[in-house]
Amino acid sequence: MSEALRPMVKSRLYEQVLDRLREYVAEADLHAGDRLPAERDLATRLGVSRASVKQAIVVLEVQGLVEARHGGGTYLVRDTLDVEPVEQLVERRKRLPDVLEAREALETKLAELAAERRTDAELEDIRQALGFMSDEIAGGGFGVEGDRRFHAAVTAAAHSSLLADFMKTIAGQITESRNESLRQPGRPSRSLAQHTAIYDAIAAGEPKKAAAAMRKHVRTVAKVRLLDWVPED
Template sequence: MSDSLRPLARPRLYEQVVARLREYVRTEGLRRGDRIPPERELAERLGVSRTSVRQAIVALEVQGLVEVRHGGGTYLLRDRLDAEPLEAMIDRRRRLPDVLDARDALETKLAALAAARRTDEDLARIDAALADMRDAVRRGELAVAEDERFHAAVTAAAHSPLLAEFMAEISLSIAESRTESLRQPGRPAQSLDQHGRIAEAVRAGDPEAAADAMHAHVESVGRVKLLQWQAGADD
């Protein structure tokens, strides 16, 4: 029998809470750094349980849209609450571990090769990307594009066409993991520091140190709230 008339999915209650919060932020003209109402007040005004409100806040926190300060309230990290669909979060959480495994295997080797094969031009490109990322972090940006340029410069410095081709094949998944990591509070500055260590090892011509620095960096990329998040059911 055709599956085209399967039952319609009912939006989870906390997804509706997220939608209401997005509308509230827009209509009230709230901006980055502003505090949203307390959990208890939101539950009362929306006519839902505190559990549903808490689930909504956690989903927004996982996406890097709000910061929960224990005992101090919840604050906006962006000017808008452009939350992604729940199913997209679930799908990305499922894929992320495999992407991180691939990045570790490929980029750790690429860093070692870059240390062994880099030219003066390669080092100049790595340094330029690092300088651009430093400027972006100082401006308070996530520095996603600058992060991408740094890794591209390291890949180019390895002078391994086949490994570069493998990286290109998973570039969209890598970009997804990059954004997921950099939107963690404090992560852009941390990533900048780790990139500096990778660059130092490549410049020194030390493949082992470069591989170790890249491995540590990719491990850090994997420390994201999404992997601890669970999509809860409505109570």
């Protein structure tokens, strides 16, 4: 069947608001830390309801592009509003709970095994991943690569080829959940602290503490704005 005759998708009004806000930020040369106009002013200038503006702002929050401060306005977190298509957000929201459930089951066991089986060289790999993540965050980043290296090093230290294979099969979804989590306000530094607790337990050779620390960490990863978002029709 011709692609030209695929089902048509009705554009939501708040998606049009998102397009206009992206254009406005670029034209006004706004940057991270700058404040957007008040919702009431945006609604008046765009000729839409305040509800449509509020829906657009929520989508921007979900994507970590703005921070809405209670009673203090809405501020840019990044220099641009490169908004992910809403349909992609909806699909990722559907996938995320299953991915997080699998991560908790797999990574808790991997941390436990790593505390039992790791070599000194593997412990050093985990420590170096922590240092890399710390440097990323200190430089203003989210610590994404350091996070990836840390969990990869823990997996290697567990010496379980089957669990490692399971992790590989969901590597793409894990990357999604990692990016989703680390763009939450204040999350990178909190994640680093939790990684340190996991490392300490593995270094001390305490499997139960390592498993508990990893479980706490993955449950923190699961606390993301996306899962609280209810897509508007």
